[in-house]
Amino acid sequence: MAFAYFEFSFYYLNLDGKPRSRFHKKGIVMSEGLKLEEAILHFENIHKISREEGQLAITLYPAIATSRAIAENIFPNTTSFVIQIPDDTAFEVKSLVDQRYTKWQTDRRRKQLALENKSNHFHSQTCPRCSSIVDLTGKPKTAMTYCPYCYVFFNQHGHVASNTSDYKICPKCRYFGRVSTYYDTAFYLYKNNKKKKFETVRCCETCARELFEEDFWKSLPFVIGAAPLLYDLYKAGIDRNPIFKGLAEANYQAHKYDVDKVRELFDIMLLRTGEHAGIYYNYGKAFLEASKALVRGGKSPFHPDVVPLRQKAIRELTRSLLLCSNYEPTIRLLQDNGEIEFVPQEVYEIDI
Numbered sequence: 639m640a641f642a643y644f645e646f647s648f649y650y651l652n653l654d655g656k657p658r659s660r661f662h663k664k665g666i667v668m669s670e671g672l673k674l675e676e677a678i679l680h681f682e683n684i685h686k687i688s689r690e691e692g693q694l695a696i697t698l699y700p701a702i703a704t705s706r707a708i709a710e711n712i713f714p715n716t717t718s719f720v721i722q723i724p725d726d727t728a729f730e731v732k733s734l735v736d737q738r739y740t741k742w743q744t745d746r747r748r749k750q751l752a753l754e755n756k757s758n759h760f761h762s763q764t765c766p767r768c769s770s771i772v773d774l775t776g777k778p779k780t781a782m783t784y785c786p787y788c789y790v791f792f793n794q795h796g797h798v799a800s801n802t803s804d805y806k807i808c809p810k811c812r813y814f815g816r817v818s819t820y821y822d823t824a825f826y827l828y829k830n831n832k833k834k835k836f837e838t839v840r841c842c843e844t845c846a847r848e849l850f851e852e853d854f855w856k857s858l859p860f861v862i863g864a865a866p867l868l869y870d871l872y873k874a875g876i877d878r879n880p881i882f883k884g885l886a887e888a889n890y891q892a893h894k895y896d897v898d899k900v901r902e903l904f905d906i907m908l909l910r911t912g913e914h915a916g917i918y919y920n921y922g923k924a925f926l927e928a929s930k931a932l933v934r935g936g937k938s939p940f941h942p943d944v945v946p947l948r949q950k951a952i953r954e955l956t957r958s959l960l961l962c963s964n965y966e967p968t969i970r971l972l973q974d975n976g977e978i979e980f981v982p983q984e985v986y987e988i989d990i
């Protein structure tokens with residue numbers, strides 16, 4: 639008899655993020671898998687789950703057999719589907735599922751390494767916050783580990799860096815910052831008829847500021863629109879973690895490619911946070927983006943204005959990985975920008 643761990647209600651969502659059914663369905667996290675109404679999704683078939691508030695995007699391994707009810711909700715040309723569950727149960731449901739499918743994945747990895755006589759290469763850590771197993775095989779041991787399932791950093795003693803879970807990579811600008819949901823209001827005039835449109839935007843404080851600065855001027859003639867926007871702008875600036883005070887401003891200068899201000903603000907930031915893989919990542923990304931902007935403007939990548947920016951970028955990104963070798967955003971940024979590797983000859987000799 640399977641033991642029911644946790645019950646929740648859910649809707650399948652369509653590509654526009656709208657529920658596909660009128661009434662919610664019942665889901666259960668069970669010992670062998672995730673039960674979605676009558677369909678069972680076995681943990682070993684799950685490749686990854688990502689969460690944005692109450693939305694869970696579930697990606698399956700390709701070419702697996704799954705029940706018809708689930709298959710019908712998979713988006714065309716993908717192996718993913720999205721369910722909406724109540725915000726207050728989303729963390730728990732995701733953590734329970736994460737714990738189980740990551741166990742399958744690490745067991746599989748361990749067996750594969752055993753077949754190759756490389757069992758001693760296997761290396762993993764359990765996240766102290768969400769209990770997912772983070773596979774660190776092939777990664778050097780570093781002071782910090784990143785949990786890609788609940789976005790926190792923790793050290794070798796299982797101590798979680800304080801309150802960092804709403805600080806993560808912004809889906810809009812890809813900088814590390816405080817990510818929240820904002821309501822963007824746009825006003826349109828159609829032949830004397832005011833039309834109002836609300837959109838939900840999930841982004842960091844810096845992106846919100848840019849959005850609101852733009853929208854504020856746009857809707858200034860309509861007093862009714864300006865008030866909620868002002869309130870949102872105010873909200874964007876409160877409840878910050880004091881350790882990350884100034885991060886939104888530093889990221890704002892990064893968006894504007896102002897490298898002198900970026901250098902000044904991130905150096906101050908690091909005095910406050912101490913070594914931090916996310917801050918090093920932002921610092922490196924800011925210089926990388928500034929150098930790319932110069933190249934887009936017509937300068938050669940070998941131009942004396944460009945090379946030092948790229949060297950600084952590599953230096954900060956290297957620091958990020960020396961502190962936390964599995965920090966995915968830095969690894970991905972380096973992979974996506976393979977062309978910057980022409981500089982680093984000397985970078986390996988830089989004393990960091």
Ligand SMILES: [Zn+2]
Pocket residue numbers: 765766767768769770785786787788789790
């Ligand atoms: Zn975690």
Ligand SMILES: [Zn+2]
Pocket residue numbers: 808809810811812813815841842843844845846
């Ligand atoms: Zn952003």
